[in-house]
């Protein structure tokens with residue numbers, strides 16, 4: 001996938017060339033092309049901002065440099081144009097996997113208090129937010145989006161990792177992980193995982209996924225349609241908890 005990034009701070013995207021995404025770039029699976037909006041300003045002082053019509057705090061990114069940067073970025077590159085904006089729809093796993101199927105994307109990062117609405121109306125196909133908190137600009141949000149997308153491009157991750165996500169991530173949190181040593185500071189790894197009995201391990205993990213989700217993300221849990229097997233697992237877990245509570249009460 002080819003991604004052009006329109007920004008006043010192209011150097012902010014340097015970290016993306018490290019780690020897994022850097023490897024994806026070297027392998028030719030992903031191309032990240034920051035474009036400096038300021039390079040397109042026709043202002044004699046190279047300014048890209050001005051005070052808002054109607055007054056108010058902060059500065060507004062002017063339409064001209066962004067418009068000309070987009071004319072440049074779209075020449076021979078018909079890609080979906082996404083504005084990172086606090087007004088956008090919140091990014092979801094579903095949207096990330098859908099956007100990962102695009103051949104190219106143009107991500108527009110705002111800074112200052114906002115962008116002249118005319119540039120948005122002329123160019124933007126979709127606005128995306130990464131959550132309900134305030135950032136200083138769209139660059140970090142664009143990096144989050146790129147990270148979430150890139151792991152769905154075939155070959156970017158080890159294929160084991162992406163395959164496991166398909167089967168598990170359906171609205172449930174992960175089960176806890178353990179590795180050697182089997183005992184650490186007197187704390188044992190769960191005996192189910194050490195047993196080598198596949199069925200036992202599988203149901204332990206499934207039960208943990210269900211109970212973790214119920215405890216930490218009741219909002220997700222409420223939306224689940226539990227299978228018969230899942231209900232059985234939760235029923236057995238409930239019985240086990242009752243038994244150990246009774247035992248504790250009797251010991252007092």
Ligand code: 21W
Nearest residue numbers: 084085086113129130133134135136137138141
């Ligand atoms: C934040 C610009 C707040 C303007 C009402 C009127 C892109 C972002 C951004 C930014 C304001 C994303 C106000 C989550 C984010 C982004 C910069 C408005 C206050 N309220 N996802 N004026 N959060 N943020 N300022 O901030 O560009 S995606």
